[in-house]
Amino acid sequence: MKFAADRILGLALIGLAAFAAIHAWQLQVPFSYEPVGPKAFPIILSVVLAALSLVLVFRPGENGHWPNKALCLKLLAVLGVLLVYALLFTRLGFLVTTFFTVLVLARLFEATWLKALAAAVLMALGSYLLFTQGLGISLPGGYWLPDYA
Amino acid sequence: MFDFLIDGFGVALSPLNLGLAFLGAVLGTLFGALPGIGPINGIAILMPLAYTLGLPAESALILLAGVYTGAEYGGRMSSILLNVPGDAGAVMTTLDGHPLAKKGLAGPALGLSAVSSFVGATIAIIGLTLFAPLLAEVAVMFGPAEFFALMVFAFSSMAVMMGKDPIKTAIGAVLGVLIAMVGVDSGTGVLRYTFGLAELYDGIDFVVMIIGLFAISEILLMLEHANRKDAEDEMPPLGRVMVSLKELAHCKWTMLRCGLIGFIVGVLPGTGASVAGAVSYTTEKRLSDKEGTFGTGDMRGLAAPEAANNASAAGSFVPMLTLGIPGSGTTAVLLGALMLYNITPGPMMFSERPEVAGGLIASLYIGNVVLLALNLPLAGLFARVLTIPRWVLVPGIAILAFAGVYQLHSDLMAIYLMLVIGVFGYLLRKLGFSLAPVILGYVLGGLMEDNLRRALSISGGDLGILWQSGISIGLWVAAVALLVLPWLLPRVLRAWQ
Structure with a gap:
């Protein structure tokens, strides 16, 4: 049971990461004075989040007691x-x-x-x-x- | 060199600030003693009040810092008397503190923990006084690239040191950073993750975030404890309230050692009282537990985490005041409180706002003495706080949370958002996350992105700038070492044997 919770969480977080990345990707930037712009950092974060969540899916940790x-x-x-x-x-x-x-x-x-x-x-x-x-x-x-x- | 401290005492000794330091100490001890309300909750609840009262920045900080250090004192009450840690920093205190209370030594145990807290905090405050100005001088040389490397270091030290599950710590931190991305991007004016809601254009407000994440989720968690019997019903009798000199002398080296350990752990960015308590307890057990009495009510086993967790509280001010990087979850909240006042802590604070930096440090000295004076004779009185039933506590938290958030925003949207964040925080806690990394990520995330973008616009997009200077190379090496060593070291040792 507790293993399942972490697996579902991992998958949900991968979904969140995908959403965050796509949102950042689609930002319309009219012009930018700097080389990085507002897209890169959230996309890097999404990649990190997805990678960490993947670990969670394969190696779930412990959870607290779920309420009845x-x-x-x-x-x-x-x-x-x-x-x-x-x-x-x-x-x-x-x-x-x-x-x-x-x-x-x-x-x-x-x-x-x-x-x-x-x-x-x-x-x-x-x-x-x-x-x-x-x-x-x-x-x-x-x-x-x-x-x- | 110590001009700032002399000026600081001038600030801290004004009647208003002296009163606030005293008030902070009392409130902090109470908050720490109340089950479930630790330093972060206490500060989160008081912060909007302090701000709307129109207190000047240094006075608000003195009050909130008093709450922080006071809560580290108060957290021990329920650990010792009921075997329930009042906050995360007091977990190790239960190991020897509660057995002592069961032996009928609850009074001396409270006294001893007050004295060791005092000793630990004193060591750390002296360390802060000596160390912070030096670090500030180094930190003046930091450019955006160095700051970016420093934050990478902070995050990796957090992942390694905090919590038993590094993956979840890291995920929590990333979630925090993502939350910080919400709102208008300051560089280009582009809206990120606002979903068309005008209320989100300015980002998710700090006070709303903190109160939702900590206070509201705590209300939901308490519901669970209301049914489960997690504490012994009877409070053990206190016995004599004073600790004898002989008992203190028995623990003197423990206190000194653990004060130092706590200070160092506190200075490391991202690690707070819970880590300090755990590290010092295990070290002390290895060093001085010759008869195997630790865990059965050994005075030294109580003095160790108590000295360390108070020392780490003071130590965590070092990176916050000099680099603008919080040393713990609680200092992350204090950092946010400063930002309400448009003060960005950092290396320039000692030269530009000496009344804030110096006043704070001076007030820590004063608060520490006040706390010892309050806690030794009044331990019995504070212990009575433990008997406050949850059906009074919970509505009280709700009232303060609502009034506080409404006060700052006069906007119902902020209150709804606070409730949503509260549910989010509750779920995270049920899933085995600790919230400190989330809040650190949230506070550091914006800074991290800003510094990365600033560095790369200086270099015209060349990533090489991130590891050009000696300081940044050192920080990168330290960050990688922190991540790799805990994994590598046992293997190397085993191969070597």
Whole structure:
């Protein structure tokens, strides 16, 4: 299993190297004052990358433990939370989004509802005060919300 | 000759900078002690804050350098008490540190590691003071060809020294260099690898890269540890917190030797605390482990990696300040922080920006004393940080990452990019890569291409310029020797026997 992972990685990296080389090859350079230009270095890199990946395909190394199914779901959940945090960050503002993000993240990291709620309130308010009052940093207020500032 | 240091103390002793050195030391120790947040993460998270606070360059650097050295102190806490290294540099510390704690000597072990960290760092800072100005004088003679050869040397030393899998180290570095290619080519204005996204024209931003690669991927990794029982639940009692003079005297030669080893490893470009710890531990085991007590809670086995990893932290400033080549993953991040301020570290820094170079070195002296003073009496207090649950830690990292990146860019695209890079970093780590080569490649890649192109435009395309001067020939030879010797030497020795 772990051998297969490195082999697939090696092949994927060779694909990446090919893509990088072709992209560099096709660059349209209007004029250049120097002999090398912007193409050569990425192409050399691609060749090096392809060569190294080939070694990986034939002599795969060790991998870490891969997460099981339950953990994969949790990983996706955490990523989802972070993505939603990003999506709503400016729309709903720092305070609201941070509150919900901390709440859900703490739950995903196995805190009880009570602890998660406490963490969410304290961390959202605390970081807001620290950033705005303590450090004088401006945070998004949320343009979806009515303006009560 | 030491004018820069006197001026430096003038800078570092100003109330603001003194306070920042102190703050950096405290925060660094905390970051180092927290599981999963090492020096790189700590600096990555604080860097955008320091920048937006409008701190002058030398003050920001003093704060971040304080975090770096502090984290090397803090990393030992969880190694000794829980057998879980707080960061890569503290892996070897677990070998003898945890057995000591199990014997009921956790307090003395923490004390000893604080003192050996202090000794190691002191040796290395003195080395830095003596060595850096000399190297800077040599480095003034470097042209583009020499710099290109130097980077080839840096990459080969990294591939050989770092990690157990040289192929993956090398692949990681190449990936880092490729990431650095994204954006407008400064020589011709051609767009490379931007895929039509205007946000990528300026390249992948440094802060976004670092925070994504380290902080976000760490959040994902922590999810795994949350379920797996990887530490002993009970923290062992600290016992007496002071280390006795007799125990210190027992380790004095170990500390001195390993401080020196750590400094040398730190100076080598591309190799950081983890290599220093490993090299010093194995050397010390060979030299002084006569009764076979290493690994069972030998004080010297704890002092060795602790002296070395702090020494390497200070040592890695030598190539960064004089050549603009980071000596470790963490100094690569610091180098990027300087670039935020439009300061390009290099041989001219000692003459052109002495307040930055001198102030930094002086603040390392101060920070080192502060750290010892903090860590000896307050070890018990810092150890309590270990009990912070992950469900507080993870949201905290997320908040700092988001606020920091948003602060610098006021742009959601940067945050999305940070998340993408975070997933990329997570996958790399799961596939057995270490991230330091990626970040070194990313920082050095642009410089490497620039110097190659500059050299070849001087020579009109003649490749011969790359190995024309004595310095560059020496660097090429050293680079090839590094790559070939580990493979060749055992074979030659075997044939000779």
